[in-house]
Amino acid sequence: MKLLSTLAVSVALTATLATPVLAQNAAVVNGKAIPKAKLDKMLASAGQVANNPELRDRARDMLITRELINQEAIKRGVINNDGIQEQLEQARLNILVGAVFEDYIQREGVTESELKTAYDQVKGQFSGKEYKVRHILVEKEADAKSLIAKIKAGEKFEDLAKANSKDPGSAVNGGDLNWMNPQALVPEFSKAMVALDKGQMTDKPVKSQFGFHIIKLEDVRESKVPTVAELKPQLIQMMAQDQNWQKAKFEEMLAKLKSKAKVQ
Incomplete structure (x- = not known):
């Protein structure tokens, strides 16, 4: 009984000591630890999200493969080959x-x-005016005309944009595109936008390669030149x-x- 009790304590102690070791390492390959920080850095340098399980597993596997190759190179002695050393030095x-x-x-x-x-x-690219604009994008012209009628009848542009716009980036903000330079927009959109007065909305749908737009101009200012x-x-x-x-x-x-x- 004493032997079993001692063994149980030993196993528990080993598990307790191993937990922080495993927590701080991404893997241990033939006794050689690959720090978790190295995995995090690899993902970050590639512009990847560290908490994505699939990408994390792939990156971890890549680090394990690299470590296996490195260990095998040492084991086989190729790391000491003069030609290999010269190539490594040249790469460095x-x-x-x-x-x-x-x-x-x-x-x-x-x-x-x-x-x-x-x-x-390049500073000339920043000259001119910027426009604070909202839009609603739909696939069909008839839908755009229907929305224009609703806005003119008193419904809020922002609410209709959230519910109907096919532009996910601006729809959540009530169609808000913030401050835009006309050169950054498709020609059809820019032409209609710059023709509006502050507070005005396009009376007719504006067709572009993306669909049909309803455009509302909120403000105009001179572009800030960096x-x-x-x-x-x-x-x-x-x-x-x-x-x-x-x-x-x-x-x-x-x-x-x-x-x-x-x-x-």
Whole structure:
């Protein structure tokens, strides 16, 4: 009895100690732990929701596979192969080159003059007016005409939008599209919208590729033009699309590194 009692205590103690270990690990592969934090980070870097069970299982399986391959490479000794070591070092260097160059561009590689030139090229896109607008989208013209009649008879635009609009993004907010730039909308919608006065609604359905719209204009204002600082990430991304610019910047970075280095 004493032996059975001791064994029971031992099993219970083992279970108690194992629980926090399992809780903080996504898996343990041949004794090698894969931290839960590593799984969470993998999902986050891929832009995935960490609490999605299916995606989490797939990501966990991928980490297990990677660990198995890594263990097998060590077991077989291929990790010590000179050719493999050279390839690993080259891959590491390629990653570092990209990371160093990106950091250089973000920190110091782009001059204020370059940013200003790029800014002048795009700031015109933000000029003009913005329109605070609501709409109801339906499939059939007859349905749109019926809704227009109901609104004119006194029913609330917002309530009818919630109940009838096929645009799920705006329907829940009573058809509210918030502040919109006409350039961001399909031409038929934009043309009808800018022709309205504040507080006015389209008398007839407006047809577009999405269906039939009933449009109500609530307000108009001058567009707010973002500052250079606010647009800096987008401006850098825009410039980086030019391969000649990238090449010139990379050579510039190397020249600065060499000028500061002591090479004997």
